Amino acid sequence: MLGLRSTTAEQAKPVEAPLTAIDATTSVETVLAQVLDARRRQAQDIDPVSAQDVADRITSFVQRGGKRLRTAFAWCGWRAAGGCGDATAVLRTGAALELVQACALIHDDVMDGSPIRRGAAAMHVDFEQMHLTDRMRGSPESFATAAAVLAGDMALVWADDLLTETALSTAHGVRLYGEWRDMRAEMVAGQYRDIHAEATGASGLDEAVVIAILKSALYTVERPLALGASLAAADDQTLDALRAAGRCAGLAFQLRDDLNGTFGDPALTGKPADDDLRTRKLTYLLAVALTLADTTGDTEAAEVLAPGALATSHESLARMRDAIERTGARAAAEAEISELAAMSLRYFARASSDPALRGEFAALVERASGAMAFRTGRPR
Known part of the structure; x- marks a missing residue:
């Protein structure tokens, strides 16, 4: 009591x-x-x-x-x-x-x-x-x-x-709870898709994006934005704009997390930088690397990153990192993060005309994604 x-x-x-x-x-x-x-x-x-x-x-x-x-x-x-x-x-x-x-x-x-x-x-x-x-x-x-x-x-x-x-x-408890209920279900679905992809050796880019959205993007940005908006009785137009902004920013956040999980400094991120590689987790970064390796005919990179090619030593981890870098996947992920961040701010501008609030949101997107701030709503 x-x-x-x-x-x-x-x-x-x-x-x-x-x-x-x-x-x-x-x-x-x-x-x-x-x-x-x-x-x-x-x-x-x-x-x-x-x-x-x-x-x-x-x-x-x-x-x-x-x-x-x-x-x-x-x-x-x-x-x-x-x-x-x-x-x-x-x-x-x-x-x-x-x-x-x-x-x-x-x-x-x-x-x-x-x-x-x-x-x-x-x-x-x-x-x-x-x-x-x-x-x-x-x-x-x-x-x-x-x-x-x-x-x-x-x-x-x-x-x-x-x-x-x-x-x-x-007074807005029903809407608040509805957002919360859906968020919890999405999180569980995303976690399952993650371990299912690992168990089946999935490598597809579409699968990687679905996992990123369900496991992280929704509950990191989209649902929090909608939860807050529901407490202010947001109209459908505002909610739609916020959901779109949150989906883009959440994906940018997860792609940055993928990069940190492969190339990050544990002293700065607070977590290991080899877990994703060690378990061959299906991240956007890995899926893009495999796609690019196939497109360019880089058979060595494809073999190093293929299902079953688990990294068990510092040398094998280094080979996987080198393969991802060599295919151009790291640069592609960085470019996608920047584009997603810019799209997020454009969608948010449809929900709010307050320049100060848009600046606050831009700073958050920058912090979440590691992309440069877009204070005016346009890439600089």
Whole structure:
């Protein structure tokens, strides 16, 4: 009951609208801290062991970092649709999105076997170390996998609870929940398509784009924009423009993530730079490289990147990177990111005539995609 009473009290306190998207990302930290504190106390009331081992780890993971891009995009959608005044609902929606992100990252690291996240041990690796340190029985790996899956599930439960409470407190709750419901289903579908492509050795460009859209683009930008806009009773025209802007920016974000997952510096990205290659994940980058290798007759690159050609050493990883670079796929991805970013800003301009807000959105797209800012809505 402590957690429920605390949450209800939070909802009763209006939050003044942040002035900018950056202000929103700062304000959501306060909201997240309140929500996480309430959930931890609720977990403690239920069971102190799982509270310490699971709830505390989720809290630490959520507060350890993250760009809070989804919160910022939700704020942009809210403002583009005319949102102003009390920003409580949009900030709580942003906090729910950050909890969904925690769930997605924890589960993704388990599925990919990634050891590092946000510059520290991934959740399953942390649980495995706990198993070893505490001299627990059974397989450390099995325990760690199960515990991390449960931690991801709990983060999703917290996100759902927060979004439901927010939806019940606003006149636009039905629309808000509809966007949220679809977003969760898309995320699961995208994750499955990802592992299905890996298991079947898929290499097609169309398949890679579908995975990028479902797994990342929708819940990173398009759905946050629509969630924010739904809280301001956006009309269909505005929603359509925001969805198109979000789809383009979300794809640009995922393509940048593909590049970072192959050529990035772990010290800067906070995650390994070889996971995608090691598992031969079907990314847009890989699909383009295979297409270009086939087009140009680069049989060596095609063989290095073909299904079954898993990288198991530094040398084989280097050969895969060289093949991708040599085909021109890296340059093609960079060009596509720039074009998608520019398209995103053009669509957003249809939803908002406010130059300041368009500038805020441009800065977010630049931050998400690594593309140069297009402050005027045109590539510079």
